[in-house]
Amino acid sequence: MTPGQILGAILLALAIGFGGAWQVQDWRMGKKLAEQAGQFEKELAAISNKASAQAQAEQDKRLALEQQLAGQDQQHSKELSDAQRNQARLRDQLATADVRLSVLIEDPASSCNMPSTPGAVGVVHAAHRAQLDPAHAQRIIRITDDGDNAIIALRACQAYVRAVAP
Numbered sequence: 001m002t003p004g005q006i007l008g009a010i011l012l013a014l015a016i017g018f019g020g021a022w023q024v025q026d027w028r029m030g031k032k033l034a035e036q037a038g039q040f041e042k043e044l045a046a047i048s049n050k051a052s053a054q055a056q057a058e059q060d061k062r063l064a065l066e067q068q069l070a071g072q073d074q075q076h077s078k079e080l081s082d083a084q085r086n087q088a089r090l091r092d093q094l095a096t097a098d099v100r101l102s103v104l105i106e107d108p109a110s111s112c113n114m115p116s117t118p119g120a121v122g123v124v125h126a127a128h129r130a131q132l133d134p135a136h137a138q139r140i141i142r143i144t145d146d147g148d149n150a151i152i153a154l155r156a157c158q159a160y161v162r163a164v165a166p
Contacts, residue, residue: 068163076156083152087145094137101137102129 001009093099105128132140 065163069160072156072159072163076152076159080149080152083148084145087141087148091138091141094134094141097134101132101140103132104128105130 090099094101
């Protein structure tokens with residue numbers, strides 16, 4: 001063998017060795033990348049599952065809050081309609097003179113606290129009463145109606161705020 005052939009054989013052996021080493025290195029790197037990809041997929045699936053569970057929990061909380069608010073709304077609507085029905089009945093009774101509004105009159109001349117004789121409605125203990133004009137009584141009832149409605153609306157607002165922002 002000539003020195004050129006020996007040199008060629010050595011170079012060929014080195015090229016095959018480097019190529020084989022490169023192949024082994026490439027195979028190891030591919031395996032490592034495949035393992036990292038599998039781990040990444042597992043982590044991504046875990047994060048996705050956790051986010052899905054959290055979104056479901058938030059949706060469940062929102063649904064429960066909506067149901068609670070709907071129940072409170074029904075309760076306040078019933079309370080308002082009951083109050084309006086009672087107010088209408090009282091206005092009707094005032095209009096037909098079934099009920100009369102009166103006020104106590106303080107009589108400084110009468111210092112006697114002895115009970116007077118019982119009347120048809122009840123016992124009046126030395127107090128004098130004056131009946132209000134029906135028009136004035138109607139205005140007083142309207143004012144109290146507005147106050148009752150405002151109180152009911154305020155309670156509904158307070159319940160809503162307490163439910164939404166605990």
